[in-house]
Amino acid sequence: MMLLMRRSHEDWTCAFIAQLGIRQKRGNGLLSTAGLLNGRFGSGDRLHVAAWKTKKRVIRTEDGEDEKTIIREREQFVHELALAFANGETALIE
Amino acid sequence: MKNAHERFGFAEFEKRLRDTTTRIRLTADCFIGEREAKAGPSHGHLLSAFGTDVEVAALWAAILEEEPIRVGGQNLKPYMVQFGERPTVYRGTQTVPGRKRPVRHLVAVSRQLRAEGNQARVVVKDNSSDLILRAVADLHGLPLLSDWSEWFRIRLQKAGRIRPLSGLNCAPVAIQGTKREFLEWIGAGLKSGQIQIPPP
Numbered sequence: 001m002m003l004l005m006r007r008s009h010e011d012w013t014c015a016f017i018a019q020l021g022i023r024q025k026r027g028n029g030l031l032s033t034a035g036l037l038n039g040r041f042g043s044g045d046r047l048h049v050a051a052w053k054t055k056k057r058v059i060r061t062e063d064g065e066d067e068k069t070i071i072r073e074r075e076q077f078v079h080e081l082a083l084a085f086a087n088g089e090t091a092l093i094e
Numbered sequence: 095m096k097n098a099h100e101r102f103g104f105a106e107f108e109k110r111l112r113d114t115t116t117r118i119r120l121t122a123d124c125f126i127g128e129r130e131a132k133a134g135p136s137h138g139h140l141l142s143a144f145g146t147d148v149e150v151a152a153l154w155a156a157i158l159e160e161e162p163i164r165v166g167g168q169n170l171k172p173y174m175v176q177f178g179e180r181p182t183v184y185r186g187t188q189t190v191p192g193r194k195r196p197v198r199h200l201v202a203v204s205r206q207l208r209a210e211g212n213q214a215r216v217v218v219k220d221n222s223s224d225l226i227l228r229a230v231a232d233l234h235g236l237p238l239l240s241d242w243s244e245w246f247r248i249r250l251q252k253a254g255r256i257r258p259l260s261g262l263n264c265a266p267v268a269i270q271g272t273k274r275e276f277l278e279w280i281g282a283g284l285k286s287g288q289i290q291i292p293p294p
Binding site: 038039048052080085 | 231238239273274277278281282284285286290292293294
């Protein structure tokens with residue numbers, strides 16, 4: 001998939017106005033990993049700094065079957081968004 | 095640069111076999127370590143050393159086998175360090191004009207410096223405000239702006255979260271703190287007006 005290049009922070013007012021072509025789930029992941037969704041966005045009360053981070057999570061399950069224990073490890077990547085608003089509010093969204 | 099060799103330190107180790115002891119000494123140009131308060135080997139985080147092919151191969155083996163290595167230099171009192179479990183070791187070759195054989199270079203990096211171990215601790219090579227802010231923001235994924243570097247450094251110092259480490263040709267520090275804690279600090283700083291977000 002070809003990604004559209006972001007021109008500069010100045011031209012963008014919100015992280016979520018990315019064009020439809022790159023707003024798919026997959027596209028957001030690529031953009032956040034590349035750090036293209038980090039920076040200052042919004043205006044007035046909604047002025048904020050956004051920082052994305054991709055984390056690996058391992059879900060471990062253990063099943064017992066006929067005196068045997070089967071351990072399954074499922075790896076998944078999650079995107080974490082940390083926000084700091086101009087009025088002092090902060091948020092951590094996963 | 096004149097007298098550049100005066101800035102160099104050393105990294106040496108001893109290998110004892112049945113009836114022989116071999117001491118290998120390399121020239122070190124950069125090192126980050128953490129002196130242990132108690133007796134015993136301390137932790138090494140970064141070592142950049144160079145020497146001949148045999149010397150570098152021997153040091154590489156010693157690091158991977160978790161053998162204690164003695165490191166010292168100008169303004170660094172010699173002490174024993176270990177790089178712990180699974181350090182990353184890079185080796186390269188540099189051709190020096192006028193020398194028959196190339197110089198081998200080795201860089202060892204601990205898991206802690208690669209930010210694979212304790213996530214609430216970041217080791218930074220230099221104690222400059224900009225580098226500290228960049229390292230913490232990148233590792234934790236924090237909404238920090240470069241203009242806030244001085245504020246962030248003062249905040250860390252006030253909370254006693256900066257611990258100086260011992261270094262050769264660098265001034266390393268360890269930063270202690272979790273993502274949630276730092277995010278709370280940012281929120282409080284914005285609320286009190288100590289830091290502002292300039293409009294985009």
